[in-house]
Amino acid sequence: MNFEPVKWLGAAEQGGAPYFRCEFDAETVAGATLAICGLGWYEVCLNGRKVGDHVLDPIVTNYDLRARYVVYDVAAYLKPGRNTVGVVLGTGWYDHVDADVWNFDHAAWRDRCKFALHLRCGGAELVSGEPAGWRCTTAGPITFNSLRNGEYYDARLEMAGWAENGFDDSTWQVPVPLAPPGGVLEEQTSPPCRVMRVIRPVALKRLSPTRAVADFGVNLSGWCRIRVRGKAGDTVELRYGERLFPDGRVDKEHIGKFVLSGENQCDRYTLRGDGVEEWAPRFTFHGFQYCQIDGEPELESVTAEFVHTSFADAGNFESPDAELNALQRAVQESYRGNFVGIPFDCPHREKNGWTGDTQLAAETGLCNFDAASSLEQWLDTLADCQRPSGQLPGIAPACGWGYNWGSGPAWDAAFFVIPELIYRYTGSGRTYEKHFDGMLRYLDYAASRASGDLVAFGLGDWNHVDNAKIAPVEFTSSAYLMHCNRLAAKFARRLGRGEGAMLDARAECMRAALNARYNNGGGSFAHDEMTALGMALVFDIAPEGERAAAAERLARIVRDNGYKPYFGILGSRAVPRALADAGFVETAFRLFMQPEYPGWIHWLRQGATTLWGNWHGEASRNHIMFGDVSAWCFRYLGGLVPDEAHPGFSSVTLRPHPVPQLDWFRMFHDTPHGRISVGWRREGGTYQFNVSVPDGIEHHLEPEVE
Template sequence: MHGLTAVKLRCEYRRSPVGIDVPRPRISWQLAAGDGERRNVKQAAYRIQVAAGDGSFDGLLAWDSGKVASDRSVHVEYGGDELKPGTTYTYRVRVWSTTGDESGWSEPACWVTGLLDSTGWSARWIAGLHGGPMDQPTPADLLRKSFELRGGIKSAFVYATALGLYEAHLNGRRVGDWLLTPGWTSYTKRQQYQTYDVTDMLHTGGNAIGLMLADGWYRGNLAWKRQRNCYGSCRAGLLQLHVVFDDGSERTIVTDASWKAADGPIRMAELYHGETYDARLEADGWSEFGYDDSDWRPADTIDYPAAQLTGQENEPMRIVQELRPVQVIRTPSGETVLDMGQNMVGWVRFTVTAEAGRAITLKHAEVLDKDGNFYPGNLRSAEQTVTYICKGGGESETYEPRFTFQGFRYISVEGFPGEVLPEYFTGCVIHSDLEPTGSFECSHPLVNQLQRNIVWGQKGNFVDVPTDCPQRDERLGWTGDAQVFIRTSAFNMNVASFFTKWLRDLKADQLPDGGVPFVIPDVLPGESHSSSAWGDAAVICPWTVYQCYGDIRVLEEQYDSMKSWVEYIRRQGNNPLLWNTGFHFGDWLGLDASENSYTGATPKDLIASAFYYYSAHLLSLAAEVLGKREDAEAYRSLGGKIKEQFRREFITPSGRLIAPTQTAHVLVLMFGLAEGEAHSRIVQSLVELIEERQFHLTTGFVGTPYLCHVLTENGHHVIALKLALQESYPSWLYPVTKGATTMWEHWDGIKEDGSFWSDDMNSFNHYAYGAIGDWLYQVAAGIRTDEKQSGYKHIQIRPQAGQGFDYVRAAYESLYGEIRSEWELSNETMNVFIVIPHNTTATVLLPGALLESLQEAGESVLVSEGIHVYEQTAAGVSLVLGSGSYRFRYDWPEA
């Protein structure tokens, strides 16, 4: 086949990752075939070669798989020699098609190993002037060391981490562009370090290396009770620079007592509260050779175990986008406010020329109040304030923070000399640098803005962990928020390694009895654990990663955690088949809550028992995938018993659900807890509950993600559309009509009269209700994976048209390549465009189509190449397709 080749090679989901500690990394690739118009391209065999060191494939290889008869092109595990630390491994792939064609070798790709285990560390932890115990915010430390190198430099890598946050510098330049390193993990149990290729930053002769340290998540302020030192009271850094010379000799520079420490210009750096920077205290050249550090004091060394250190597991945080202010506002109360035009997360870079000592203060907020004034009320105790004290001297000065981040759209500017102009300011958008994978567009402009809001909500809250909000004194990895949104997030971005890393922290923080903390990493008081729908993240999230990416390893890693959670539930109370004890958040922020309550009216034991069944069911499926047949059968049996008991407890003999709430009905239908007449009655009752509210929802965090799904799946797609397209409060589009650019925590965060829901808990960047994005992709566009062939190896496409949409266009970049589903209703004709990536197949259902008149590319579908099976069904035409692009056309029956 002309042009057959393997492309877009990845190792552990990433292109050319540096510093991974995976002993058997997995390799993935996509197939390309000529002009891209070919159909039915499928892999029959592959061959992988891996070379260590110089990347030459002519010598002794670390691994040559030989020709392997397999259609597998995702997660192929390295099977060669034991990996060596600090080594570059270059690999390439050759493939054969089922028609016997052979590709050439792919373009090579590589990965670089980290130190692999604790024995690779010879550095000592070192602390600066402010490394000791503190009970208040502290200045950042500067640490440095000069050294000389003799001979040509072949390669050099820096390995670094911190108890706190760090930034590394080498010869006057910052090392890498990763932010807020080493990220946030359950530090006392596992901590990441980062690896940087610095070969081009070193030179023969004199060199200098430096570290800047701040408190960060490790010992800074976390949560709303101003607690500090959650993981430890001593701040320290750990670094080693490994140099290999042209002659094969090596040298390692490490943090130890020979380093020197001093104060720096960052006088305060807190994640919630901002940063204070005094440019008059800058130590110009502090990380350069020849800098006079005679008045710096020796660094302190501290003892801290290295056994829990692991190489960077997920994508790092970076500045991924820059925005300019769209306007400068003079508020009624006299404030000068910049409007970024978008609720964003990150910080502001600005340039100023002013006299020495002038203080410029930026305060950050999400919204203006109904009078148009700057409104910081919903930040609670988070100050979100950046202060820059000018160096002076007549030259322009440019500054941006390092060790904080803010959630904001508006910036109040104080102390700026002269006129405040937009061109002096740049908004730096930061988040985990996840690959965008999804796009969704339709004929409804408010829905398009809703989709943008969902994506921006994900950007702002995927800051190394999946946080609830990015602005107030919280910003925690709430498990409930993560599990309701994970499926949507996986459409928008490749979140596989992001959640793999977070789930390892969940497993690390899980209680010995299997209970799961409310937030991961866990920084809340001891009893803050094990609510239903929150703790169920232990099961739902790994299963979702498996479904979206075909990643069996995440199930293997998390299986014990998943099982422990289900067994934890089983031990609660005196009935092992119901969960009716303990604290539960219930249907959080449900609109049917009683006065002064955050919890909706759905009985908490109904929610808890429903999720108990769901987790037991998913656990049985995971056990089946992993070949644990006894467990699979045991938890299948347990699930059946829970379901039977649930029906006795919550569904009357006549089929009525005891709780007259939308969420109760949604959970029963979504989890398959009712059958037969009871199922039909509960469907009809849900419809009536929605009609009673004039097609408005009352669901909270628990019911909302599933609401439109159960309506569509149970024959009420028209009602699902009415809910999704509803513009009046409460609805998904109401915040859009109020100018929202991210998802809100409350359906009425801003009321019709412009007043706010409350100061206490009113985030305007809270992704949970963005879970409707899953319905947009899976139902409106119709893109789904097959549960039995996960990771989009076999694709299900079933676009659902209906009133309110004239067209929908969606695409998803799977590990196999782009999947596309587009439909348009025009002149009583349905036009559907579908793209299926090579080495996959798809089952497509075209609703309302008739086989005898269905056309593909202008011809009868019966003679179309690439269609393996076609069948007329009551719902429409069902087709099984090979890879390629297809254009279908048929008369729309509802015209």
């Protein structure tokens, strides 16, 4: 639908969430469509009914460069004759009221909440953005809402029937035209955020007559819905967190330190006092396992509503090992909870679209979920953040923070790695085609920062278990930059562009420089950090004649260290893949499954239901950046390897690799052509394999059994 708003409307006065209403006449309702962009977030009603089941729409962008509208078929909400449309706006990222260390409260796009709306039927415009037909108020029940602080709601201020015909809006004001947000207006094509699951507490502990703590048994993103009974004016406060103090209260200290104003993750509900009242916030979301409910009112019930991008499930695996299955569930829950419109690092402490986290977990996302369109729209936001020099920030969206700290080639690689993965998993090359020129600008920018064909900017192997033993940043950043040049060379050739040879030559210069500085001979790189050896193999830095020695060295170091992951987030992807590619699949599997600190299973045995942000778990306990373990299992245990020569699995060679720790394994993945399933089972001294592929897809089974 072509959406060209006449006016953007907002409230004349600052206050709580602004409410808008407009009555109109419709001769017919067949084929009626409504298009709306409401910033930061909106809820739209027709004749008293909320339109659709989206929440937290539209998905955040750099609004001064791009904003998105959503189109609804609304025939079922209308009736011939008189109708009423209502809109409520929340601040979201657009009018970011809480101060934080990332400076979103000083974003160039920041302005009062506003919306643009068209309601059309049969080519006729029923409602437009002209202010004359609209009325608005800021005296509604949502008295405060903020992305990171929370939402405050006073039920005594509710306006019954405000979005229905005949409501008395004589005290409301005429809205005012406001400047457009400044960016391109385009339709949102990513699946929206929705309430995807309702979770009841696994425990509800009363700490006092006025305090209870609900444990939902899983770390999630979203909010709580409460049913309470009390006197008019009584207030209930909801505080959300993922840990508890020893006395049982919710501990938010480790997730609130970056929010500089107001209380982080706190909702407040003031009762109207007429029996059982039910409420949940609309214009905020939180990351939590626990919710502390404080107040005099009687708590009838509390549930958690798990909110995330509503992409479809696209894959899973299972085995007889309960802890491997639990690890897979933790990865999936981490990916869901860290994708609320955009992919980010954690749903509580930051809610930022970190590029490093996203690229490291992208293949896991594509194995498990139909996440391609969501990643594509986020990449558009990352491209909008690119400076004319080619520089990229470490987070997207960004409002000035993250360019000179927090980025670097391993993070910036999201701009290259994700388009290639989307191509391999879906067959679509439109993402790299759209962003190819931006990729060239970035590579030129990074080359300008090189010394002797190497670069040394970036965070490196972040969240290593021992900061004194991190692989050199110059090595990891240069390896990723070399990889990005190689990917861009592939894109150039697929697009019929002429830059491929230059990009390959640049990559070869970097490879030579890495070997000259960090290759010690005999398969040794840098100081034999696991990450350095892993990246030397997966990024094809090691000379052909030394690859076997490097892999043997890496496997020996892993074994000598008790299969403990002495690496950070870069190593968590590179090391297990390097081992498996060299035939040490069982060694890599034992890295994932050993139960001591540091390790993935150690997290689970501490009660984790999602992946932690570092090995000791004293910061965030819902991060996805260590999540490549799931993609590894699809690729090596299940044998699902996306082939760039046959993108979208138009032809597939399956290479499952059984490990002695498992008696059986089975997985499936839904490709653009249909479902691929692979299973294997040990029977006696042999393995039986079972494979199913879509009709018409050429396939080969090449199991790798030791």
